[in-house]
Amino acid sequence: MWIPIQINENSAEPLYHQIETQLKSLIISGTIAEGTLLPSIREFAGDLKCSVITVRRVYQDLEVQGLLRTKQGTGTFVSHVGEGAMEEYKRVAVEKALENAVDTALSVQCGEEELNEIFRKIVKDKYGEAK
Amino acid sequence: MWIPIQINENSAEPLYHQIETQLKSLIISGTIAEGTLLPSIREFAGDLKCSVITVRRVYQDLEVQGLLRTKQGTGTFVSHVGEGAMEEYKRVAVEKALENAVDTALSVQCGEEELNEIFRKIVKDKYGEAK
DNA sequence: TATACTGTGTATAAAGATATACACAGTAAG
DNA sequence: CTTACTGTGTATATCTTTATACACAGTATA
Incomplete structure (x- = not known):
């Protein structure tokens, strides 16, 4: 295979x-x-x-x-990865990664609004590419 | 000091x-x-x-x-870190961290909507703590 | 210019991450 | 039960990261 x-x-x-x-x-x-x-x-x-x-x-x-x-x-x-387990798995992975990023934002005193703005831009770029 | x-x-x-x-x-x-x-x-x-x-x-x-x-x-x-430079500095740091997180989301096939939802939750938690 | 501070260059120790070889043990099918 | 596949345990080589010591060089001032 x-x-x-x-x-x-x-x-x-x-x-x-x-x-x-x-x-x-x-x-x-x-x-x-x-x-x-x-x-x-x-x-x-x-x-x-x-x-x-x-x-x-x-x-x-x-x-x-x-x-x-x-x-x-x-x-x-x-292995058998049930729908639920798979969803959970993905969620945990993404949560960890995002927590990390938000911690970084906090450590450099980045405001909530600015953080949101940067996030939207990156999501648009990355998810746009894939389409 | x-x-x-x-x-x-x-x-x-x-x-x-x-x-x-x-x-x-x-x-x-x-x-x-x-x-x-x-x-x-x-x-x-x-x-x-x-x-x-x-x-x-x-x-x-x-x-x-x-x-x-x-x-x-x-x-x-x-050093003297001008307002502009400092803003730029923060922005780059946060961008890098977020790009990383979004890449993770993509790698586990996390949809855009789910990603947004998780992001909002974490931001609320982390920025809430500080208030 | 002596002295008592600064930072610097070079060398190296210790630990962890990465990648490997090889002899060993379980499984299945003729 | 032999053969030809599977994965496993143990040992080790190599490289990078982390942390260090010590002799050296620049600076300021009494």
Whole structure:
């Protein structure tokens, strides 16, 4: 099975992290269906031209997050992520990220109005791109 | 001169970073007036119970960011940060933080409406606290 | 100009993050 | 029960981040 992961060799972002975020996104978006048997760590490592250990780390991390379920000798599968759980998962991720940003705004004494304005601009840009 | 910096020994946040963000905040907010001669790196290190080198790093970082100006043999001073520059500075910091958050939202397929809703909630919480 | 302050340059220690190899253990199917 | 796949545990190499010491250089003033 082929998983579409793009590695940016030049990026400062660690290899395992690039793989992890992209794979996570594929699972959360439902692009890879629940129950799917993912490539073995060796096969995937071959595709990505990285070591088996790096892929293992990704699988382990995502298993801890409840997105994968793994069984020695058999393989690694995409877990069942219920609609509710998935919504919750997304919400928590977004909340954390936004809290962080708002904390930054507070730390530089940015007013509520200005914050709102900047937010609207960025959302418009980013969500516009995607359309 | 006494600068109110709170060090959290248990935090995973590096020492130099805790000092840097707090000092930066004091400068940007105008709590420490422009032109103020800051404590020498040795005196400050004594107050904070850290090494002189760590304080030096903070002063250097903030100097690169244009918030401090330093002169060997004399000391380190708070630079003149014009209203315009300060506004610009705050804006860039907040923009970066928000872009990051919105990227996260996109990566988990969070819709625009949901994002807005979460944002409003967090802003209300955080800005409410301060009132 | 001696002295008692300033900051600086260079070197290095300690810890954590990143990525790896290799021998080991479970599973399934002929 | 052998074979050819799965994942696992342990050890280690490399790099970056964080934090430090110490000898050095500039400044001001008595």
